[in-house]
Amino acid sequence: MTGRASAASPPGAARRAWSAALALAFVLAADAAAAARRPEEPVRIGVLAQRGMEEALRAWVPTARHLGERIPSRSFAVVPLAQSELSDAARSGQVDFVITNAAHLAALGVEAGARPIATLRASDDHEYGSLFGAVVFARSERTDLATFADLRGKRFAAASRDSFGGFHLAWRELARAGIDPDTDFARLGFLGLPQDEVVYAVIAGEYDAGTVRAGLLEQLAAEEKIDLAEIRVVAPRDPPRFPYRLSTPLYPEWAIAALRTTPGALSAEVMLALLAMPRHGPAAQSGGYRGWTVPLDYEPVRELLSALRLGPYAPVTLDDLWHVARRRADWLIWGGLALAVVLGHAVWVEALVRRRTRELVAANEALRREMAERRDAEDAARRHHEALTHVSRVSLMGEMATTIAHELNQPLAAVTSYVQGCLRHLAHGAQGGALREGLEQAARQSQRAAGILESIRGFVRKAPRRVERVDVNAACVAVRDLMAAELRERSVALDLALEQAMPQVLASRIEIEQILVNLVRNAAEAIGEAGASGGRIAIATRVLPGAVEITVSDNGPGIAAGKEEEVFRTFFTTKADGLGLGLAICQSIAEAHGGSIRLERGAEGGAAFSLRLPSVAASDAGLLVAAQ
Ligand code: ADP
Secondary structure (H helix, E strand, C coil): CCCCCCCCCCCCHHHHHHHHHHHHHHHHHHCHHHHHHCCCCCEEEEEECCCCHHHHHHHHHHHHHHHHHHCCCCCEEEEEECHHHHHHHHHCCCCCEEEECHHHHHHHHHHHCCEEEEEECCCCCCCCCCEECEEEEEECCCCCCCCHHHHCCCEEEECCCCCHHHHHHHHHHHHHCCCCHHHHCCEEEECCCCCHHHHHHHHCCCCCEEEEECCHHHHHHHCCCCCHHHEEECCCECCCCCCCCECCCCEECCEEEECCCCCHHHHHHHHHHHHCCCCCCHHHHHHCCCCEECCCCCHHHHHHHHHHCCHHHCCCCHHHHHHHHHHCHHHHHHHHHHHHHHHHHHHHHHHHHHHHHHHHHHHHHHHHHHHHHHHHHHHHHHHHHHHHHHHHHHHHHHHHHHHHHHHHHHHHHHHHHHHHHHHHHHHCCCCCHHHHHHHHHHHHHHHHHHHHHHHHHHHHHCCCCCCEEECHHHHHHHHHHHHHHHHHHHCEEEEEECCCCCCCEEECHHHHHHHHHHHHHHHHHHHHHHCCCCEEEEEEEEEECCEEEEEEEECCCCCCCCCCCHHHCCCCCCCCCCCCCHHHHHHHHHHHCCCEEEEEECCCCCEEEEEEEEECCHHHHHHHHHHC
């Protein structure tokens, strides 16, 4: 129908609304009597208003009236709409039928399920009245332009980029020949409607070739506006008896289509009514057509749109998105909210995981640092302790010099006295037994002195002590013998209360004796300081489960209350010439043997020091005996 209508009024929103109302009113008024009998809604026919609303009404209202007459049970209303509005109305079910061109119909078939029920006859031509095509042409002397492929690199004119008959049909054939109009032409001009301008521009030599709907050239020639001899058809086609020059396949004309929601029975009634329409009746005359025929195949149109990516196959543009957004604002809002919630949740979870991971990493790092610090601290403490121990041993050594002298003085004095005794015996001519006994005693005392020295050296150098099986009772007897002379001097008695069948201990005999000597001497000194006569010291032994205990008690003044712990501290002394090392050394020796030394209150009011040492189990003792 392109170019069929002559007048076009400028469309406007207000005018459009008014026209629609007018059309409805007009049709309803025309069928007022029938409408009074039929309370239901009128059947709405949306028509493509290509040339303005008034022109559309003028063209189509008689068709609606024809339908109303043929189908008295219904009334029909014409709703003229622009293409996009008609698409919306079809999609949303606001119209029951659409009358539109082939390209739009094919698009609506995809978008709104539109199915043609009758194709319009544009002319009386029996064979081709419902078909149309396009012609591509050049000036007659351009013999170089024989096929579509020859148009590459040439200047090409068409009416409009959106025109189906005026551009798309030729474009489809150009595309088949591998030509992209936008890139493969030297110039592509869209000269606007009417299409006549394209014909004139090509004849004037402004373009090498152009395309218009088939039939226009013959029409212009009939009007004597052009001479067909000036024209040469590019890639001509010649279907038998087709009346016009042609370069493209033929496509079906406008159609009326039913929509998804249109009842089938109504579609059939409308179809029959249209097929029955007289070709030259008032409706056909007003519409500028020649009645209707059975629906033709619109698949080639759909294929064309698909190949050229037009209509429903066009790439999505921002404009489309904006339209969808406006139409589906509510969905978008809810969808957006849902998406925001999902995304928000995902982001929140992600953030949480990240934070936790960070915290974990930090915690691990802190833990590692702390462990490293602790290890360093422990190392430092150990080194410090080692250094301190060494220093304290060395300094203790210095401090002990006096004590050592004191300790050694005893055996040395004894040696001296035994040797002098022997000398005296010799001077008196003595022989044998008395001399031997004196010398043996001297030898024992010097061994003891050597033992003390060895023990002190071991203490300082950390030399491993020589452990042996020690009979505790025998050690007590030895200490009594050692101290006998000194105690006699001090008038202090020493009693032994030894338990029979004492188990042995694994120990350094010298060190155990050293402890006992120390305890006995301290007791004697305490008694001596008190100045009381009748001083008594007792050494008692007893068996404990898995241990033996040796207690040295005295009837001296005892330890002042509150000083029980202090007496074991190094350098704690109450004596004018004391060093305060004796008990500290005793304790360290006891502990080195896995034992302990404790202060208790003595039975006679004085002090009592108990040395406990782990005893050798019977089996161990047996082993020792066996090993010897
Ligand atoms: P020192 O004999 O050089 O003073 P010790 O470590 O052997 O060093 O003894 C520390 C202190 O413990 C002594 O000065 C004394 O006051 C007290 N002490 C030790 N044994 C007795 C005891 N049997 N009776 C009373 N006081 C004692």
